[in-house]
Amino acid sequence: MEHLTELGALSDEEVRALLDLSLDRRAQLDRHEEIPPALQGRLQFNLFFEDSTRTNLSFEVAGKYLGAIVSVVPVVASSIHKGESQRDTIQTLCAQGADLIVLRSGESGAIGAALDAARDTGYGTSIVNAGEGAYGHPTQALLDAATLLHATGRRADEGLSGLTIAICGDIAHSRVAASGVPLFLRLGAEVRLVAPEELLPDKGRLPGASRTTDRAEGLSGADVVMALRVQKERMERDLYTGSADYHRDYGVTWDALAAAAPGALVMHPGPMNRDIEIASGVADDPDRSLILSQVRQGVATRIAVLETLKG
Structure with a gap:
């Protein structure tokens, strides 16, 4: 290489x-x-x-x-x-x-x-x-995959098979998703993209991942929930106004995680906008959050x- x-x-x-x-x-x-x-x-x-x-x-x-x-x-x-x-x-x-x-x-x-x-x-x-x-x-995707391998006690040849990863947030403008989704799929995970329609990627992008605008549907039974920041610096116009509305509808909160699998792990590539895309209590929870591990x-x-x- x-x-x-x-x-x-x-x-x-x-x-x-x-x-x-x-x-x-x-x-x-x-x-x-x-x-x-x-x-x-x-x-x-x-x-x-x-x-x-x-x-x-x-x-x-x-x-x-x-x-x-x-x-x-x-x-x-x-x-x-x-x-x-x-x-x-x-x-x-x-x-x-x-x-x-x-x-x-x-x-x-x-x-x-x-x-x-x-x-x-x-x-x-x-x-x-x-x-x-x-x-x-690419290195963010590698470290995220390695973080999940570490958290689940696996080596690379075991991959991420059997895991459902829900990625929630501004996926359309995310380089993290652009590299991470194909790698997670390549390693055998099921990947779901969860976002308002205007923050989902074009339908030709990220093939193999399912898409939904319904947070509860996207997080249902998920083993891993990754929150992504709304990246206004990459938008030609503000596509989602109102941080309170966004947090209510798409934030990774304790209420939202109730739909996920018991003990679902939480990730965020950083930097975080606390209490917008992820609740502070979720981000800081030592049993569920992998953020510092990332x-x-x-x-x-x-x-x-x-x-x-x-x-």
Whole structure:
């Protein structure tokens, strides 16, 4: 594996290997064991054109655990604001010796363009997709799947078969759903999309997942409920007005979870808008919420990705 731009480009064997390595690295982190410095002396640039806490920091921490020299590119103070193109920025980082560029962008096609730019330099730099508009977030999908494997005591070859995952929220604009739904289906889960009609994806997208605008129907018997944020920054107009109305109709609340399977697990990729898409009490419940487990698994998953690319 030379790059990680989309999960569809990986074989089942490669996906399983990444998930199992993520689980193994998490176990080492939980035991406070040293991670082998597979990237000792390698140079990693994090280039984030969008604000990020979890993804940016976890890639930085992951690289440092592996011994890499990690530089977070200060986009707000870079030549990008003097009119430099993304292509020129990518090629500059490659020429400076980048072994890895972890890229996040709100623009469709940005990852593919970065991959072309890096390949054209001939320096062998690997590109990692850390989120692209509403079009994909492969490491989030991997960490979410690994979180569920960890929570259910499974390894990757056992997959997620027998689990029903209800994803509730702004699915139309979600890169988390764009990568997560195909991976969950690939691992054998049943996936339901639950949202108001205007926040459901076009019917040609995310085939294999069922769709409903009825929260109770979508959550009925679900083993896992994932809440997604309403992403107004990606909307041309406000498609769902009134946070109180949204919370009442589509929020993941205790009342809503009554329709789910007993003990159903709750997830959220963050950042959360508490008491809009998810009730605070649900998000913080230590027995049901996997939200902090997702964050912890994120470090382990990004270790696994970076190590696999350049270890």
